[in-house]
Amino acid sequence: MIHKILPIIPPVVIKLWDVCGIRGAILTSLLLQILLFLVAPFRKSCRNFGVWLIWLAYVFADAIPKYVVGLISNSQRNQDNKLEQKADIFAFWAAFLLLHMGGADSITAFALEDNELWRRHLLSLGVQAAAVISVFIQTFPNGNLWIPTLLVFFAGIIKGIERLRNLRMASMDKLQDFMRRKPDPGPNYAKLMQEYELKRAAGIPTQSILTAEPDHDEDKAFATLAKEGKLNSLEVVHYAGCFRRFTRLVTDLNLSDRLRNESRNFFLRRSADDTLKVMQVELNFIYGLVYTKFLAFFGAGFLFRVLAFGSVLATLGIFHFKTKKDDFSGVDIVITYALLLGAIALDLTAYFMSYFSDCMAL
Template sequence: MQLPIPDEAKKLWDTWNLRSFILMSLTLQAVLIFFAPLRKRTSNQIVLMMIWSAYLLADWVAAFAVGLISNSQGDSTGEDVTGDLLAFWAPFLLLHLGGPDTITALALEDNELWLRHLLGLIVQVLAALYVLFQTLPNNKFGIPAIFMFIAGTIKYAERTRALYLASLESFRDSMLGEPDPGPNYAKLMAEYYSKKVARLPTRIDLKAEPEKAATMANIEVVTGGLEDADVIRHAYRYFEIFKGLIVDLIFSFNERNESQQFFLKRNAADAFRVVEVELNFIYEVLYTKIVVVHCLVGYILRTICFLSLLVALIFFIFIPKKGLHQIEIGITYTLLLVALALDTIAFFMLLFSDWTVPSLKNSEKKFPKATKLLKFLILKKPRWLDQFPHPYPKHVRMVAVLFRRWSESMSQYNLISYCLNERSTKLDAVFDYVGLKDILDQMKHMSKSPFTKELRDFIFNELHRKSTIADDDAELSREICSAKGDWILRDIGYPSLLPWVEGVEYDESLILWHIATELCYSTDEHHDKPNDGRKFSKIFSDYMLYLLIMQPTMMSAVAGIGQIRFRDTCAEAQKFFRRREKMKDKDLKQTCEKILEVCTDVRPSHIKGDRSKSVFFDACILAKELKQMKGRQWEIMSLVWLEMLCYAATHCRANAHAQQLCKGGELISLVWLLMAHFGLGDQFRIKEGHLRAKLIVGK
């Protein structure tokens, strides 16, 4: 049975299908080159969804258009595009399949599929060659088509190569040096044994190798503030050393000491700027073509690619176009000119990227005038936002998003507010059925808190203090990193609170302190101040719950049964709220006061057992205990929360940190890297180099 499709519609489709898909493919390339960098700057779901859609459509549309061209070869008559022009258009789609420099992988897992892209490269190149050879030698556009084919193959090969280099196995292998068998033990012992048999007085003299890195530690350690170029230069140096964190490599104590000395002499602003740029280097290595392009071979290939496009345009201009429709000519000029424009834009993006700074600094003596290019870095300095009060004015936020290196915000998720406002609707049921309930919850119940300079200074100062205390004591450093609130409670002298962190699992402790913080915060009459522990506690509390519930991948190593405990706690909270008619107005302060009025002389577990994992009223007991500590209440809570954040940061899987870089980044990733630079972690295990053994014969 034939579908009742009007002949006019079929004719319109036959005429415009290929033209439409080629123009759509070109449009998607333009969208990706301009908007893909926003992935590291914002966690806005709408922006990320737009980039996700463009990325997936770009490959599908280009591959589909290649198929249309292959299918249409030799069938072009009347209103259709001529066969010669089809052969010229096919390499453009190879160019599009190569994608822009700003995005190669949508997620970290895409890099592991580099073999699939290699197969796609082979298939699509063969398809383009098939289309081209079908029209030779009589194709008047043959020469420009060959140049376009060269450019398209280079771009597609660049993308495949970038995916391969960013795959975790290849990334790890690139950082491994030559195998180190150590000194020749067998040879030395054979000589030692032969001397002993000859009854010669023999001994082995051991001498440690000179610590080369110890002298390096004093080279770059300077006091005072850092210029913009110096920030990037230091960030690149530490990126080269510490990028192995992503694949769980270990480091020497010499590397730890060098990094620690540098960061101990920095202020909070400069330390965070270095870490931000360092994470930006990691992002670009894993998700863009920067490693492939930013090298001598890359520059040569990119030059060949650009010249090929230019030559193809020149040839097309002078080739007679008799028999072609004006629409076809216009589309071809659009393809050529936009391809050249996008290549030019990519060149300037590369020129003004962070990767250019270390290169210019290294060649400063040879090309002193080249360093004038570094003036563009003023645009990338987000610290000028400090002059504005929070929240930032709208025009400031719009400008900042174009130049910042991560979202500079912390998502907030509050359990009590969620339980008060959660109402099951048909829309909830539909989203839950299709597995999108978390997205709906984020839209309904999540908010954003800016990462302020006061919060930045608070985090830096505490990590600085702990790094100074730990110094060269590796065991103390590990103890600090493994603490989830207990170390700080002992340090400031509040052992009575230890059972709330030591005697419970991490996820239970997090939810307990989260609810207790909200109960104390909402019933406290004091107003927040810029450096107030009360404000910090509230921000940390809501941020950590967001990570536990909305970012389970990041917290998987420490989450335990956090999801179950959260659900049970919410169920008990909602049950309590339903029984209080006066809470229908959803007033948070009144709700918290009612919760604190509940008699808690007997622990909930003694009454209801442990089948339910709810900690709702256990948190009420903790809140009452905290409210009795007037004077230092908020100082204690803010320090405990920071230690909980540090515990999660160091126990989060490294690839989870890397995965989050393409979704606006997270504060926990900055804290993780900053702790590594302060020497707080268990990744430093190589204590010393080889010993130099010398065989001494005689007295």
């Protein structure tokens, strides 16, 4: 196909691309996932050139899987016998590309605006899943990799939904709902002031009485944790967790006078070192919620994460012990093992990083 579009390319390059194009592209996709997983956390502190590198990795990690699925789909239309023999392994790799579209755990969005585009990602995920299904149908049921392919496809759908969930929860509307308490419309101030002025004009004795806001669970927890003196590491994390009510300022929500006074009084009793530690942990919470798969290890998200990891682990066992590999070349087998072990290593690393993070101390 390339030689029809660009006849000026040397035949040697075209032949090399036909042999190594799909393999090189899928390995590039895996390497980008690993690179993005490792370097994305540095985005909180790096500037200028480092941010550009992370942005490039973020863009290409999302674009290359779509491109490689197109290459695999085009290769299946080719009537070459060698390509037909590799159709099974190509369909298997296509399911891994769906897994890569779920993105690295350390970054789901590069900017706040990316979270508002979660509907676009939903459409992209649907189209990619349809393309993978199309590739798989052309090899079913003749191939001997259809069970591993289904397992990886299942894990890829879970990873894609994980990313969608985090993008949607970090959109401005949902973030405001997460930060605020149960909506309370409060008094009708216009009507209240009108009645107050009418009563005063009529000579009726009037009096304004201010009542304190009712206590909420998080306020009681904050009051219980409040103490004098230096804070240890665990107390810093707990105070930061209780300060979720103040992170509503990030979403342009207002604080009541009581919350503002409590916050001021709390920090006036803290040393500068403890104040900065609490603020640092709280900012890490906000960053995790807005830019990473923060919710993937809580509640139902953790259950689905276990299911996805179990599917990939079962795929490795089936491929290693049950699959006949005589029809596959040594290079293809090595690439398959790299995809399987890479997916397992990324999941395990993400789990341990989350387990030892501040979030688990809440």
